[in-house]
Amino acid sequence: MSGTSLDGVDGVLMRLSADGSPQTLSGAALPMPDDLRAELLALNAAGHDELERAAHAANALARLYAGAVEHLLADAGLPASAVTAIGAHGQTVRHRPERGYTIQLNAPALLAELTGIDVVADFRSRDVAAGGQGAPLVPPFHAAMFGGDAPRAVLNLGGIANLTLLAPDQAPRGFDTGPANVLLDAWCQRHTGQPFDADGRWAASGRVDGALLQALIAGEPWLQSPPPKSTGRDLFNMTWLDARLAGWKDKTPADVQATLQRFTAQTVADALDAALPQAVEVLVCGGGARNAGLMRDLADALRRPVRATDEAGVAAQWMEALAFAWLAQMHVDGLKAGVPEVTGARGPRVLGALYPA
Secondary structure, eight states: OOOTTOSEEEEEEEEEOTTSOEEEEEEEEEEOOHHHHHHHHHTTSOOTTHHHHHHHHHHHHHHHHHHHHHHHHHHHTOOGGGOOOEEEOOEEEEEEGGGTEEEEEOOHHHHHHHHSSOEEEOOSHHHHHTTSOOOOOOHHHHHHHHOOSSOEEEEEESSEEEEEEEOTTSOOEEEEEEESSHHHHHHHHHHHSOSSOGGGHHHHTSOOOHHHHHHHHHTOHHHHSOSSOOOOTTTSSHHHHHHHTTTOTTSOHHHHHHHHHHHHHHHHHHHHHHHOTTOOOEEEESGGGGOHHHHHHHHHHHOSOEEEGGGGTSOGGGHHHHHHHHHHHHHHTTOOOOOHHHHOOSSOOOOOEEEOO
């Protein structure tokens, strides 16, 4: 998995037990090379010679994925022949389901060639073809891991934040709530030269501006739109942020960072209060779960227990990679893993396409 934050590639080697519970055999985290990260970021917007640049970037990404697979197999002491399939999501560079498409750069045929393992890829497009958002796709996995007798939510904090809503005797629901790290990382990079705000320490040096926070929330219609919904860098990017900060030139960069961190927390809280107010707790995964400042803001805004999924038995760092391994297994088994209650598709669909080794 390489997500919206573009900080690297996470991989897991997973074994599913007879009851469907996952066992993590090994994990690998490879940093995203600077030149590839810059190119993938650039390809989120229109530019010169996009088709060839995208093809080269997809091949480079597949080679990085293959490197992660090599690490996983070596760490577990297993041959490639022991693996049923690789679930490879690819890198989203456009997500416009309202226009009938979503684009994840990937080279799954090359990945199959490099690894000698079947590859399942292109998970989102079938759901979009069926009228759905194509995202988020992880709620059925969250339901398999954390469903129970009490209503709870699972919050993934990648570049974008998404919620899974789990209530007893109900199909899982879920949707994107807005930015998680995408604006925090970009603002931090611009003003400090660092790719992210470690533990929210820079945000802690500033003060949340309540008026700016309310202006950011009230000024974006997407935040008030009802589910099903999903978003990405197509909407939440530095052009979006600069336009909204135009009338707030007196704010220090640290104050803006503190306000953006609270913006992430508040938009999550508003979404959860509207969709599942009876949730007794929130389990957090993704890179944002390692940001102590963001976790404090979340606990304050959500007014209910907030804890990393590590405490519930699934490592927060590996959650999304595990989810796409699980989705790959669903494809191999011919099971319909799409959830219309989440994406708004006309019905459940088998997700992904198979590239045999």
